[in-house]
Amino acid sequence: MFAVRLTRYQQLADELAASIRSGALRPGDRLPSVRDLRRQRGVSPSTIFQAYAQLELQGLVEARVRSGYFVRARHHLTRLPPDAALPNGRITPVAISELVFELLGSTRDVDVVPLGSAFPAAQLFPFEELARSGARAMRRLGPAQISGALTAGDESLRAQIGRRYALNGVPTRGDEIIVTNGAMEALNLCLQAVTQPGDVVVVESPTFYAALQALERLHLKAVEVETDPAEGVRLEALEALLKQQKVAACWFMPTFQNPLGALMPNAKKQALVQLLARYGVPLIEDDVYAELHFGARRPLPAKAFDQEGLVLHCSSFSKSLAPGYRVGWAAAGRYAKDVERLKMMTSLASPIPPQLAIAEYLVQGGFDRHLRHLRGALQTQHTAARTLIERCFPKGTRMTEPQGGYFVWLELPGGVNTLEIHHQAMAQSISTAPGVLFSADRRFTRHLRLNLGHPVTPQIKAALKLLGTLAKAQAHRNAQ
């Protein structure tokens, strides 16, 4: 029940999408006609129509009446420009928390339009089934099993997690999986397992603010590495850093990076793992978005290429199945015992009821069906919101093109200040995640992360339009 179903039309759509992204098919190009493609590939017309519909949904092509499908012209953020994006390689003691709390504290209000939120819409998740699974599992267990919470986590859940690794072709040892209080705890424990106060940790640029907060809390120093908005960390830049100084660990998100949405290709992931192995540097891999792929297959984690046990792979069900249940895990390779001990020392064990609910849900089947539904919904929302952003934001705005997840990273024209936009929007109960949250030295002043994980309701539409208007007003003011 866990195998990925690859239909023909998905294969075809993925292939064409890759050609568009690589530039082999360029904006304005006409896609092959149904007749040609049918002859070339031996697929049925319905397969071709489905594939084209999928590409249209992804915003990659558009249908023109009586002319066929064409590759869309897009605002295409292929590369962050040197003026704002290149990290300086300087070691920065981190002090981001105040800013994060100040900016995000007010965004948790349910009346606020959640464009700055880090979670997709709650309606996308099967809470009723989970509650039923939980109740069923709790009834079946005796007191001793419920109270005897093991530090490493419930055995049935760990077995299910291990099974999914295996089905995705990622080798893990059963005993290296430690269940945690969401991926956040997994990442924090892994970071602590491989560092001492004062150590240097390499992070992406831009990077997820929670990584910066974790570094700050553990008295670590951040060094940011240049990160391609489409393909993730630049390995040459990383190697230069590794040569330059002693690095205790890397904390990267190679799949659908937050905030860029970048997806590191498999071959590059393998090269990354090999590079770090040469320097003996552990990789903390934050992989919470991988299940939310728009393509046909779940991207492999860097962990898949790890032969030294140096990759500490962290993930959770919070983004894919059960937000609020806070069930995450680390598959921590050679550091598994250390992570388990730190878990025991900091929170003893994770609560049993949410673990049982999820384990039971996984055993019953339905997770993959749910995921297909979730991915479809996210992709639809993504496309609709992007189209609106392209229409409403000022000329010169560029954005990333994630192939999964629910974030998009915008770069606004020079001189626009997204922190100012954030405050103006909050005054109208619309949250955003301004770029300054995503680096230790507050470099991304004209960047913005938007959450596209919510159905594009009239309220969301109005909010996106308002952001566009605010940005235009600033761009206009600066142009004068």
Place this chain on the structure above:
Amino acid sequence: MFAVRLTRYQQLADELAASIRSGALRPGDRLPSVRDLRRQRGVSPSTIFQAYAQLELQGLVEARVRSGYFVRARHHLTRLPPDAALPNGRITPVAISELVFELLGSTRDVDVVPLGSAFPAAQLFPFEELARSGARAMRRLGPAQISGALTAGDESLRAQIGRRYALNGVPTRGDEIIVTNGAMEALNLCLQAVTQPGDVVVVESPTFYAALQALERLHLKAVEVETDPAEGVRLEALEALLKQQKVAACWFMPTFQNPLGALMPNAKKQALVQLLARYGVPLIEDDVYAELHFGARRPLPAKAFDQEGLVLHCSSFSKSLAPGYRVGWAAAGRYAKDVERLKMMTSLASPIPPQLAIAEYLVQGGFDRHLRHLRGALQTQHTAARTLIERCFPKGTRMTEPQGGYFVWLELPGGVNTLEIHHQAMAQSISTAPGVLFSADRRFTRHLRLNLGHPVTPQIKAALKLLGTLAKAQAHRNAQ
């Protein structure tokens, strides 16, 4: 529904128990006859019989046929002897974890007799009711409420916790309560909120090994303070330490201390809080056992006397209602915002399902009824196990006399090595918690913490007898 019910016989029993403990009534003394007491106090014979039965249950008195009730002769550990117990005031960098993991790792096996465990028997807790409460609460909530897990915790649960503080006469501000992943996380977050690496923290002597582990993890230094086995930390010794050096915090367990079971009297708690306020030192108060009192009233926490917001009060439902649910909290006074931020940085928020299950259970009522049942069971087990220990352990063994909780701390005759006993017992699938776990410098080599939280089954009886036999063999060997 939360008010403490103080019956007449409980009042009378408490009063007599206090006289016995203070020495006003001494071993061998006859208790007043029913007729005398009835005349003196105007209480009914049945009240007196109930009170005497209660004292008998507590192991404080014994009935002699046709003679009445007499104060029992007991092995009475009033004070840890200077040779082994007095802490040296030396600052110790902590490195206890290896030992803890080595000794306790193997004790979690369900086939092991759990005398070294830190939890009482699972059958004592209402897991079925909790699961029903959880299912009910989950059905009632919408997705947004389930997924919108707030860092500080579910509002309904925080309100219930606040209500219990109020009913116990402890003033708290609603917004200072942060729900955590068990008390363990609360304690760790509080410790981190008030310290920097390298700081000195005062702990009890002996102290709970988890406190030592937390200090170790945060690169803190421990200084142990002399602790009376009946009444907790000696304030003169504490003041001497405070005068001597800069102290960042104290981490104490003033009510039913682990491992001693010591209960600091109210007046002393007040004096402790005042002393620390004079030095501006925060008190992290670990208060997880308070609900497990054998006397009629829940002992007040030190927090009750805090006027400066310097007491960070940590507790949980893990020992009183729902082990395995991992629902704890901190009422962190002036540090509440810092603790909330650290919680957000380390685990974002606590899982919603266990919080809802407990909140719903508390709203429905039944917690106090469960607590009365639990306290009765623990007291019965305590008495039965103590009686057996007195009978089976070598001459010269002394033990503490906790008035609540489920631990007892034994001091064995000189030369007996409890670590050796631990290993011998583990070979027979019996766990213990040897004294070396309870100080940074492994001082308590002839001490032993035993868990009396399990029904005294034939298996437990046999295990206690075996421990006594092993101890006798060692004592005998040393005497030769």
